[in-house]
Amino acid sequence: MTRPRPATLTAPDGTRLACTDHRPADPPGATPLLLLHGLAGHQGEWDALAAHLSADGHRVVTYDARGHGASTRSPADTTRAAHVQDAVTVIDTLDLAPVTLLGQSLGGHTALLLAASHPHLVTSLILVEAGPGGPAPELPGRIARWLDSWPTPFASPGETAQFLGHEAWTRTLEHRRDGWHPSFDRATMISTVAELATQAYWQDWARVTCPTLLVQAEHGTMRPDEPATMLTRRPQTRLVRIPHASHDVHLDQPARLHEAVRAFLLDLDRT
Template sequence: MTVETRLPEAWTEGFVEVEDGVRLHYARTGGDGPPLVVAHGVFDDGLCRIPLARDLADEYDVILYDARGHGQSDAPEAGYGPDDRAADLVGLLDELDLQDPILLGHSMGGDTVLATAANYPDRPRAVVAVDPAGLLGHNRENRGDDGIGEEEVEGVREQILWWHDHSKAELLEADDELAGHVEAGEEELASLLADARLRVSANITAVFRSGWADPEDHYPDVEAPTLVLRADVDEEARERDRESVALIPDGLLVHVDDAGHCIFRDQRSVATEEVRSFLADH
């Protein structure tokens, strides 16, 4: 049986209006700790990070927000490039009056927090980028093109529409990744991911057309102390990662052994400890 997750009673949720009148949904743990804003990956939404927020709620005021086109946020046709996503995040910071926040993001969200730190260097206290999409693009054989081809974009759109053609119960059986989580006893995670897939808009294919924040263009402008957690990759890819992260003036790169792209799912305790250790010094 799938476990349905509800927000703890002490947490709050709501909406803020950012650029172009777009409304973004967020959930917040509250508390007296420093604000930590979490940006999710391309097919997820904020509530997918509830397990991480639980782990950090005693130390931080964790804000989980839905990027445009995801979760309960608005889904306009445009505004999905790295600079757009950074502007949305800053709009959220402004509307919630979050001072000196820590920005943590995975994949697309990692790209978002790095673009935000580059474009608005005075805003974050610290940055944690978990397998940021810009590094993944940098490690592709065709390193001159941060986007993907139109055929691949259409494939993403068809995948989203396929999700929408199924009920949640059907997805939990028919989607290999979700079924794998259920089989592994990770029913809550499977449920959260299924909910996110049913809510994601096909308009987010514009993310892939827009591409990612180019390390050479953006990383040198990141002034905040930055931790980049990367998956376990081969030595050639690690060397490219080192070259890219070295462009961040105060950047630290950690490759997490035995972790794939979803580092917090594969090596949750190791990744959480790396984040805690880094933030203790910043």
């Protein structure tokens, strides 16, 4: 893989989007991929998977969602539509279409909505611990309690990794005089999930026409009946369950996730 190329793009509403273009050493001969992270995360979570996929010959692009990482911290608009438009901006600006979308959790939900509303941009869809869900009236409160449980400021990145479970969560911490702080705004995180509290997106799921892989973790957080219902409504969807993994499959089991993604994409190439 060549050295990743960082860049800052600008969405139509002026929101800055920090992205990274991971290009293979040889000219890409496979479908490009756009990777979308989850709530309170950042694009660096994909580094291990991006390296695997680049070695397979894919051009892989990652970016920090609005309100996250090095992107605009407090955007005026945190709606689902704004997040979809951000992904469209990345695809259009970097000339990725048609692209495979791979999203985890909230990033997967964004990918689902994009595939439903912009089918001409998407060649296939990979959802990691993500689905139509909703409505979930308890979600904003649950996210608020989760964020409030963080013992911030952390004394060190190591303490953060121990508390949150993965070193990747420490990479965007800000060091201040009193310790280490998250690089996102609490209110922005809560407003980002507001629509999920009141809406379900099964109609959007039904509108997806591209080949789809659903990845569920053995110890994930998807609703118990959600994967089965997704397959009932779109029987052509492929389901893979990853053992020994939590909601953060890409951090717990990056090699197994890569195996599942690689097999799915190779099968598409054969058809």
